[in-house]
Amino acid sequence: MTVAEDKSPQPVRLTLWQRVTGSIITSFLIAFILTLFLALAGTLLLRYRDSLADVERQESRLANLLAQSLDAHVRQHADLAQALATAISLDERIQGAFSNRDRESLLQISQTYWRELRLSYPLAQFHFHVPPSTSFLRVHQPDKYGDSLTDRPMVVEAIANRKPLAGVEWGATGLSIRGIAPVFYLDRFIGTVEIGIAFNDQLLRDLNISDKEVPYRIRILAVDLARLRAGDPNSLTPLAANVYYQPDIHLDLYRTVAESGVPQHTYATVDGRRYYVYLYPVKDFAGQVAAVAEILIDHTALVEPLRRSLISDIILRAVLLVGVSLLVWLMLGMHIRRPLRKLAEAMQAIAGGDLHHSLDIGLRRDELGLMAQAFSKLQEHLSQALSQLDQMAQRLAASSEELANAMESVGMSSQQISSTVADIAGGAGKQAEETSTIATSMGEIQQLSHDIAERASQSAVQTHAMAQIIQETGTALQQLGERSDIIRRTVAMMAKFADETHLLALNAAVEAARAGAAGRGFAVLADEIRQLARSSAQATEEVTEQSRHILKTIEQLLAGVPTALAQVQEIASLSERIALATQHQNERITKVSHALSEISSIAEQNAAGTEQLAAAIEEQNVSLEELVVLSQELTQMAAELRNSVDQIYSGSSAEEALSTPATETATV
Known part of the structure; x- marks a missing residue:
């Protein structure tokens, strides 16, 4: 007998995610919250990015507005400087003194303007120019005059064109907003006058x-x-x-x-x-x-x-996220968690041996409803298969016991025949050695031959009965093989159901993948269903392996039945020959008195026949011992088959194999 391998399930190692979540609903809820959080965070980040872009555009607009305002302010001050220069150029006193190139008189008149204008405007320069481009009088620096101004484009152009000009230009005293106006005296151009407004802090x-x-x-x-x-x-x-x-x-x-x-x-x-x-x-x-x-x-x-607004939005949306998560949790608890818990309890009940546990999740047309229907069909088919398997195991055990009893009876008969043949051999030897005592012992020999004939007849009858039992055993083994084929088909149906459950879980995973982020939780549920289908497939494979082993043993027994039957028939033939030989021996005994000379040869023939008969009986005993061993193995196999059925009913093996997954599923 081979020792069965230990197929006890190994302990399941939980991942960190499984330890944190603990259930399918919790996993789905965490995935849902993370999805919403990422979506809200992405929305807020996009909004913050757009707001930063708006801020940058606002900054650019304000900067351009300030630049335009600065340009307008400069132009306004340039126009003011030009207007002041034009007003001064129209003063007849200025015209007369400037025309006469009277620097002292022009300085006295201009200083009055200089003092009054500086009270109202940020003047930096008050300057008179004469052709071609020469400084005549700097009212703001009276001691500096007579220098060339050819590096001043405004002065050069104003003198050349004799038209007023305004703009920004560097000069001896720095960068200023300048206005230049031509000075005429009696319609004669005599030079230009310049008013400069400084770039100072007040201007900005x-x-x-x-x-x-x-x-x-x-x-x-x-x-x-x-x-x-x-x-x-x-x-x-x-x-x-x-x-x-x-x-x-x-x-x-x-x-x-x-x-x-x-x-x-x-x-x-x-x-x-x-x-x-x-x-x-x-x-x-x-x-x-x-x-x-x-x-x-x-x-x-x-x-x-923007940052304060972003923080406020984060707080508000976090509160909304918590509220939506609680609502989703309640809805999932009502529509998914309770049916899954009932399904897990039903599976645990079947694992514990209760094949009649009912599963009631209401009338549903979704995947859970299909799972419940499939579970009920699986429960029904499993119960029927185990019942048939138990009946076949009982029949096999009974047939094995009957076969063992018959083999024991045949063995005892064979031992008696062996003892009788030994006695015959001893008697034949004595006949060969002491022919003188044949006459006196003839009566005893005749009686002994008669007993041998009766026992040979009984042995033939028992041998024929044993052959009939062996044939019935072969028929029972054939029926058991047919029942094993029924078990194989039932197990195949269970494997097909496990495959259909796996395909259903795969379809659910595909639909969840099509649903995108919203279907991630259903993808996790589909994965749990695939694991359950995989466990069912493993249990089906174990039953298939046991059935295959039983069927193989039955085939071995069926292969040995013809040999045993032939050996039993040979024993019957030998028994008939023994009976016939004893009959012949009785006939010879009646003729002993008439043929004493032939006693020695007859004794030798009897001795040889008894030796052959002893050898044949010895071979029969060996064959019977082999049949006994085979019947014992068949009985042990039947006991093992019944133990397997009992274990399935009691749920000990299934409970160990599903203890960890069932516990995890029960926490849904």
Whole structure:
């Protein structure tokens, strides 16, 4: 007998995710919450990104607005300077003194204007020019005059065209907003007068924009392009600022603006706050970059409300997420968790041996309803198969016991025949040695032969009965093989059902995959169903293996039945020959008195016949012992089959195999 391999299930190792979730519903709920959280987080991030883009556009718009306001402010002051210069050029006293080139008289008259105008306007220059381009009088610097002004395009053009001009230009005293007007005396051009307004802090503080709530900073920087190209940080000189500060901006941006005249923007940190920096070229009268306007928009002030709004939205949506999650939890508990728990309880009951446990989850047309129907069919088929298997095991056990009893009877008869043949052999020897005592012993020999004939007849009858029993045993084994084939078909039906359950779970997984993120929880449920189908398939394979082993043993027994039957028939033949020989012996005994001379040869023939008979009986005993061993093995196999059926009914093996998965499923 071979020792059955240990097929007890190994302990299931739970993953970290299974330990955290604990049930299908919890897994689905966690996946649902994570999906909603990611969706809300993505929405908030997209909204925050769009808001940052809006802030950048707002910063760009404000910077452009400030640049336009600065241009308008400069033009306004240029027009003011030109108007003041024109008004001064129309003063006859100015015209007369300037025409006479009377510098002293012109200075006295002009100083009166200088003092009065500076009270109202931020004047920086008051200058008279004479052709071709020469300084005649600087009212703001009376001691400096007579120098050439050919490096001043505005002065050169105003004298050449004798028309008023206005614009930004560098001069001896720095960058100013200048207005130049021609001076005529008696319709004769005598020169030009210039009024310059300085780029100072007050000029920038007077800028007027609509969004005064947004903090900004602005500076006008004089650029020394040669030193800037060399990377000298002192190449930038502040001319004016509404607030003085020191930002950390790369010099390459200033050089790009100074060289190309194209505005640039970047971000910089000033006093711990983030600013949007807009570098705008301030061009002079000739269209060249005279300075760079540095405009800073407080990025932190614009972003901070967005951050507060984002935090408020996160809190609000988190509260909504918790509420929706609770609602989903309640709905799942009502429609999915309770039916799954009932299904798990029914499976545990079957694992415990209760094949009549009822499963009631109501009338459902979804996947759970299909699972319940399939479970009921499986329960019914399993109960029928186990009942038939138990009946066949009982029949096999009874047939095996009958066969064993018959073999024991045949063995005892064979032993008696062996003993009788030994006695015959001893008698034949004595006949050969003592022919003188044949006559006196003839009566005893005749009686002994008669007993041998009776016993041989009985042995033949018993041998025929044993042959009949062996034939019946073969028929029973054939029926048992047919029953085993029924078991095989039933197990195949169970395997087909497990495959259908696995296919159903696979279809559910496909539908869950088609549903996308919303079907992830159903994908987890489908995976649990596939695991259950896989466990059912394993149990089916074990039953199939046991049935295959039983069928193989039956086939072995059926293969040995013809041999045993032939041996039994041979024993019957020998018994008949023994009876016939004893009959012949009786006939010879009657003739002993007439043929004493033949006694010795007859005794020798009897001795040889008894030896052959003893050898044949010995062979029969060996065959009977083999039949006894086979019958014992068949009885043991029947007992093992009944034990397997009892274990299935008691649920000991199934309960061990499904203890861990059933416990996990019961927590749904």
